[in-house]
Amino acid sequence: MTTSPPLPWTGADPYAAALRTGRGPLFLRRADGWLLPLEVERWCARADQVDRQVLDRCEGAVLDVGCGPGRLVAELAGRGRTVLGIDVSAAAVDHTVRLGGQALRRSVFDPLPGEGRWGTVLLMDGNVGIGGDPRGLLDRTARLLAPGGLLIAETAPVDVDERARVHLTDAHEAVGAPFLWARLGTAALLRYARGWERAGQWAAGGRRFVALRSRKASSSAEPPKSTAVISSQRAG
Structure with missing residues (x-):
């Protein structure tokens, strides 16, 4: 597997600026002008009660x-858990590290430490949309997990299944380069999850979640042996 080039939005000023200030507004904008508000303030805050309930379900x-500014990584690290965040944004990785978390600037489709040995993979805050290819993302996630490993995904609060080319934009109309994204409700995600066992679905705080368990043995693998191993592989 070769390392993919940085995604076109990773250097977009609107995203980096929002993470620096800890607030929006920030939107995903489709070509037809439709805007999806992004919850920058929540992402940059500490993990809230809903987040913590999700993290209580994590295994191994x-x-x-797509760890963003790292609130979930920091919360798990504070619990003494082995955890690694990955994100294509340098600003997000830097923010996560400042919170005391371990993070790499990587795409999920890049080579990663511990492939085939992770106990849990998180796809929170709409990250089931990464790459605009839900089935491809689920296949990749299955290869990252240990056999029987757990995927916890946050789905859209409405019944939707769409793929689009979008831009990041702020209130001043600064615009990043276009990239592919998907929005999936729970029913749509479950349709794509062939080869997975359903491990639960729930709603809390106006947000929706699905837990899926991998069935197939994974072929790879360097185990995530320790925090030291993860730290040594941090990308600059």
Whole structure:
């Protein structure tokens, strides 16, 4: 597997600026002008009660895909859990590290430490949309997890299944480069989850979640042996 190039939005000023200030507004904008507000303030705050309830379900070593500014990584690290965040944004990785978490600047489709050995993979805050290819993302996640490992995904609060090319934009109309994204409600995610066992679904605080358990043995693997191993592989 070769390392993928940085995604076009990773250097987008609107996203980096929002993470620096800890507030929006920040939106995903489709070509037709439709805007999806992004919850920057919540992402940059400490893990809330709903987040903590999700994290209580995590098993083994945890990989937070699209960790953003790192609130979930920091919460798990504070509990003494082995956890690694990955994000394509340098600003997000830097923020996570400042909170005391371990993070790498990587795409989920890049080579990653511990492939095939993670106990839990998190796809929170709409990250089931990464790459605009839900089935491809689920297949990749299955290869990251240990056999019987757990995927916890946050789905859209409405019944939706769409893929679109979007931009990041702020109130001043600064715009990043376009990238592919998907929005999935719970029913849509479950349709794509062939080969997974359903491990639960629930709603809390106006948010919706699905837990899926991998069935197939994974072929790889360097185990996430320790925090030291994870730390030594941090990307600059």
